[in-house]
Amino acid sequence: MGMLGRTATDRITVVSQDAHRFVRARHAHPQAQLIYAIGGVVSVTAPAGTWVVPPSRAVWVPAGIEHETKSYATVQFRALLIDPAEAKGLPDACAVVEVTPLLRELILRLAALAETPRDVEFSCAVTRLLLLELAFLPVEPLNLPTPQHMQLARFCDWIQSDPVRAVSLEEAASALHMSRSSFMRLFRRETGLSFAHWRQQARLLHALSLLAEGQSILNVALACGYDSPSAFSAMFRRSLGRSPSEYFGNFAGGQGRS
Template identity: 45%
Template structure:
């Protein structure tokens, strides 16, 4: 029998206070902040005047806005435009690099959140930007090329739309917490105090999809951290409520255009290339960013 996939409980809540040296300015339009982040940290809902790119060379992030949640796998990145209210949870211990982009430097076409592939070039550009005392001209050149790579990167279908209506929100959160549950829509609706007809109408009205279509996106989102842990594919399929590994793989391939194994292997290759760049928790030059209370956003 499939074991429920338990949600990660927050061990520590951080607030989105950005140290002044990391805030982008007209002179320094792109700043990079890198640090290790323990699993379970949640950065409370906040907004800021600049855009950001959150990129974990290892670990999994969950980014949530008012209407959507994204599960961000290792070696992929999420773009968040300026003034977007968002919350971040570290699902698995991560080494995180965040680019903060001055609002006037944001190029056209990046006006919505998206999870993107991190190309080898983008990975190296982010690492190069994460160098102390960069000359301003080199910083601008590297930053401009990094933004161009983000524009060209292929968005990944990892967005799970989230409703605002409280009964529908409660139902969706319960599915995200335990996607292997086989409760019918009628039973799920009853659990949140609504009729099946009401919940079906709300799904169409608020999210524009059926319950089954939405649930498939939720399953994909929950699959990402399980796959990134290196669990056997059959175990992941079972944990997500699939009766066979082949059925889960077929669904995954329809969404991503490749097998779960190929998707995770590509991320592993990026992580291997990043190992020399990601310092240990006790690295003397990085130790301040690992101290308790260091916020993520």
């Protein structure tokens, strides 16, 4: 099914996309956007970085921010375009939020209301409750910051293109013709992370996309530069508090996860 937008209330439009894969080229909306995949994994790339989220999470994109959206494997995708007047008090930068059972049902209810003749008062009540539920949810570290420094951004793209590649801090500094300490200061200033933390984050987000495609823990571990499934699973649990299968929960479509 193609991408389709329907009005849920005067201030919210629901965009639906059910497909094997999709890519939406860089664009911006005058409204804020809540991007949620009922099933599958979605990534959102904006000037500040990339966010990768499974069905238990959603991405918040404030109004006017250019971004690219794409899915991994089969996805059921819903996005809410929200008038900025309704989004007061919500983050003014892209962020990942947890989708609680209540928030999930509210998103689905708004999508259903957009499909059928609606009771305006009821639709507005659902909208108000959704925004209240969203406002108090924790932001999670599922993003990969993009440096604005041109040489460093190119270097980070190179690292991302091959997650298996092992690059030491000394090698990284040498690649940018810097001392070790100068590179460390530049990297943290540009990304807010240490080089080691950023590289682990890049591998984690790559792993989420591979898990969404149904790849086994062994394949994902090797594709992300880990020597064993246990080492990969330990990193995943340290980062997100759960094993891969627990994190994806009932939405995990692949085999062989542990």
